[in-house]
Amino acid sequence: MIPFIHFLNILLPILYLGTFSIYFYDFMKGEKKFINIKRLFIFITLLMHLVYLLIRTSEFEHPPITNVFEIFTVLAFSITFSYFLLELITDIRGTGPFIIIISFVFQLISSMFIVDQFAVKEVLKSNLLGIHVVSALLGYSGFTISAVYGFLYLNLYKDLKDNRFGLIFNRLPNLEVLERLSFYSAVLGFILLTIAIIIGVIWLPQAFPGFSFVDPKLIGTALVWLLYAIGIFTKLFSRWRGKKLILLSITGFIIAIFSTILSNFLSLSFHSFY
Amino acid sequence: MQLIAVSINHKTAAVQLREALHLSDDEIREIIIKAKDNFIKEGLLLSTCNRTEIYGIPVSSQITHQQLQNIITDNKNSITISPENFQKFTSRESLKHLFSVISGIDSLLIGDNQIFKQVKNAFAIAEEMNFAGFLMRRVFDSAIRVGKRAISETAISEGAVTISYAAVQLIEKIFSNLSKKSALIIGTGETGEIAAKHLRDRGIGRLALSNRTFEKAERLAADLKTAVFPFDTFKDHLHKFDIIISATSAEEIIISRSDVESAMKKRNFASMVLMDIAVPRDIDPAIKKIEYVFYHDIDSLNIIVEQNLAKRKDEIPKVEKIIDDELDSFFEWYNSLQSAPTIKSIREHFDEIRAEEVEKNINKFSSEDREKLEIVTKRIINKILHHPTTELRKINESGTGAEDAATKMGIIKSLFGIDKPEHKEKT
Numbered sequence: 001m002i003p004f005i006h007f008l009n010i011l012l013p014i015l016y017l018g019t020f021s022i023y024f025y026d027f028m029k030g031e032k033k034f035i036n037i038k039r040l041f042i043f044i045t046l047l048m049h050l051v052y053l054l055i056r057t058s059e060f061e062h063p064p065i066t067n068v069f070e071i072f073t074v075l076a077f078s079i080t081f082s083y084f085l086l087e088l089i090t091d092i093r094g095t096g097p098f099i100i101i102i103s104f105v106f107q108l109i110s111s112m113f114i115v116d117q118f119a120v121k122e123v124l125k126s127n128l129l130g131i132h133v134v135s136a137l138l139g140y141s142g143f144t145i146s147a148v149y150g151f152l153y154l155n156l157y158k159d160l161k162d163n164r165f166g167l168i169f170n171r172l173p174n175l176e177v178l179e180r181l182s183f184y185s186a187v188l189g190f191i192l193l194t195i196a197i198i199i200g201v202i203w204l205p206q207a208f209p210g211f212s213f214v215d216p217k218l219i220g221t222a223l224v225w226l227l228y229a230i231g232i233f234t235k236l237f238s239r240w241r242g243k244k245l246i247l248l249s250i251t252g253f254i255i256a257i258f259s260t261i262l263s264n265f266l267s268l269s270f271h272s273f274y
Numbered sequence: 275m276q277l278i279a280v281s282i283n284h285k286t287a288a289v290q291l292r293e294a295l296h297l298s299d300d301e302i303r304e305i306i307i308k309a310k311d312n313f314i315k316e317g318l319l320l321s322t323c324n325r326t327e328i329y330g331i332p333v334s335s336q337i338t339h340q341q342l343q344n345i346i347t348d349n350k351n352s353i354t355i356s357p358e359n360f361q362k363f364t365s366r367e368s369l370k371h372l373f374s375v376i377s378g379i380d381s382l383l384i385g386d387n388q389i390f391k392q393v394k395n396a397f398a399i400a401e402e403m404n405f406a407g408f409l410m411r412r413v414f415d416s417a418i419r420v421g422k423r424a425i426s427e428t429a430i431s432e433g434a435v436t437i438s439y440a441a442v443q444l445i446e447k448i449f450s451n452l453s454k455k456s457a458l459i460i461g462t463g464e465t466g467e468i469a470a471k472h473l474r475d476r477g478i479g480r481l482a483l484s485n486r487t488f489e490k491a492e493r494l495a496a497d498l499k500t501a502v503f504p505f506d507t508f509k510d511h512l513h514k515f516d517i518i519i520s521a522t523s524a525e526e527i528i529i530s531r532s533d534v535e536s537a538m539k540k541r542n543f544a545s546m547v548l549m550d551i552a553v554p555r556d557i558d559p560a561i562k563k564i565e566y567v568f569y570h571d572i573d574s575l576n577i578i579v580e581q582n583l584a585k586r587k588d589e590i591p592k593v594e595k596i597i598d599d600e601l602d603s604f605f606e607w608y609n610s611l612q613s614a615p616t617i618k619s620i621r622e623h624f625d626e627i628r629a630e631e632v633e634k635n636i637n638k639f640s641s642e643d644r645e646k647l648e649i650v651t652k653r654i655i656n657k658i659l660h661h662p663t664t665e666l667r668k669i670n671e672s673g674t675g676a677e678d679a680a681t682k683m684g685i686i687k688s689l690f691g692i693d694k695p696e697h698k699e700k701t
Contacts, residue, residue: 161562163570163577165574165577169447173450174446174447174448174449174450175447175448175449175545176449176450176451177450180450241543242543243565243566
């Protein structure tokens with residue numbers, strides 16, 4: 001099985017690149033003939049990725065969530081999977097390349113640095129941790145998709161204001177739809193992150209008795225959670241809309257990325273497992 | 275194929291001449307009555323604001339394009355027509371022209387799908403007047419298929435190519451559901467009226483009009499069942515609308531930046547689209563600096579129109595490919611009609627000769643050999659005719675052009691004297 005895992009590890013970035021390429025080509029050309037082919041591509045990529053994650057879990061006897069490169073491959077899968085569901089539900093097919101490219105980057109980094117890890121820290125062998133990580137990753141996927149739609153909103157907004165009627169104008173859905181997609185993705189991300197935080201708070205004292213509440217990871221996550229909470233609250237109960245909310249969502253996403261880098265790569269946090 | 279056609283259209287004649295030759299549905303019916311049996315066995319008469327054309331199978335080969343042209347111009351004595359005002363088509367070219375017309379690639383506004391409905395209407399009149407026979411019905415079916423395929427398989431009709439449609443296309447890039455939006459049209463001249471009708475067609479939730487001449491706005495409002503605001507108070511209502519289209523003939527700015535700023539405050543900066551399709555402009559362009567205000571004038575709408583027209587032009591080769599496919603398919607069918615009777619005639623001709631010779635010489639054979647004689651002579655005829663029959667069938671299968679097929683069949687008939695009067699007399 002190990003050689004097959006290695007083969008899939010090489011194949012996955014290629015599949016993501018292929019899927020991205022066909023989505024990007026379709027975005028540039030806008031030809032009807034690729035509409036179904038690109039959906040087939042994304043489906044095959046996700047299927048192969050799911051097989052990879054399942055075999056990896058079975059072979060190494062732990063879900064691939066114990067180090068940052070394992071997490072990256074799960075993140076790549078969950079971002080594209082969330083987008084795929086969104087595409088099926090809304091039938092909006094023109095925004096794929098902007099999201100799939102992110103999965104490609106995560107998968108490429110993962111494939112380059114991931115190692116065959118049989119032994120994991122005792123602290124990571126917990127069911128609560130599994131739920132915590134999965135909900136956190138899906139939450140961050142929601143924030144990623146929200147930020148991408150936010151970015152596309154800002155571009156279309158600017159083009160419409162400046163009378164530029166190019167690819168962005170011709171291929172993207174309208175401003176209201178982009179704003180809605182960004183908002184709903186953020187709400188979903190927020191709910192999942194809230195679940196991850198609650199589980200984390202329950203699990204944390206058991207796993208790390210000496211943890212500190214001023215840990216960079218906890219501060220970063222709290223800040224991200226607070227930003228999205230403000231955004232959702234002001235949208236629902238106040239009159240914030242459009243650019244303000246979008247900028248909030250993008251800021252939340254950037255803080256989430258920085259928080260992950262700080263805690264995992266610079267080993268400044270108890271949350272660093274690599 | 276004996277289909278001939280003449281056409282006066284936007285490529286060959288100025289608008290005044292086209293208008294003069296435009297025919298109402300009733301006029302078309304009258305002309306069909308005159309043309310039927312005298313000039314044309316079956317056919318089609320199409321008249322729109324950009325073209326008037328007649329297609330038909332002539333009652334004899336002596337009928338000329340000029341006679342067909344006269345059918346259209348006979349009752350229009352006051353106009354002067356020069357030869358270059360009419361295009362003339364014969365056989366495959368006639369059909370190709372009809373296919374180009376119905377697919378929109380011959381239209382003034384390339385890809386205009388109005389023409390599809392107009393051609394269908396012309397077909398309906400031909401049917402109603404018993405002007406559509408066996409052949410023309412097949413022509414109609416093929417033409418309709420070309421029109422449908424052009425729309426579904428290419429982007430020839432996609433994108434707005436008029437200012438009013440471009441305005442709607444732009445609005446739809448901002449708002450997702452027009453049924454939940456409201457629009458105010460200021461100025462109910464032709465442009466304003468078209469814009470109002472487009473918005474109504476796209477399902478706008480609430481529509482209101484305002485015009486300097488209140489009665490004129492009221493008349494249009496009655497047609498469209500909308501509200502009307504007096505011109506001097508419309509500014510008080512600006513904030514109530516998501517879309518404002520201004521198309522007045524005012525010489526000065528009628529909506530200033532401060533008007534829009536005030537409206538936006540009242541709307542709590544909910545997005546607002548302002549389309550200025552008047553010349554000179556009605557709305558101060560400085561409003562585009564206000565957040566969530568989308569301002570577009572006729573120049574920016576023209577950019578969209580030009581882009582879409584260019585895209586439609588790029589689609590023409592794809593439509594031409596569809597036309598060629600359908601032409602081939604039509605002539606494959608048509609040639610099969612032509613060659614099947616030819617094969618039958620040749621076989622009958624040879625069998626007659628065989629039977630005649632057998633009859634003449636039958637007494638030279640014994641009674642037991644006579645049956646063998648029948649079998650042997652039939653086998654000889656079959657062997658002789660095997661190759662020519664196969665070749666004729668190949669004409670159908672290969673979909674060779676009508677002229678080529680007709681030539682080949684003509685040679686065969688001429689060589690064997692088939693269909694000649696003396697041959698017919700014999701049979």
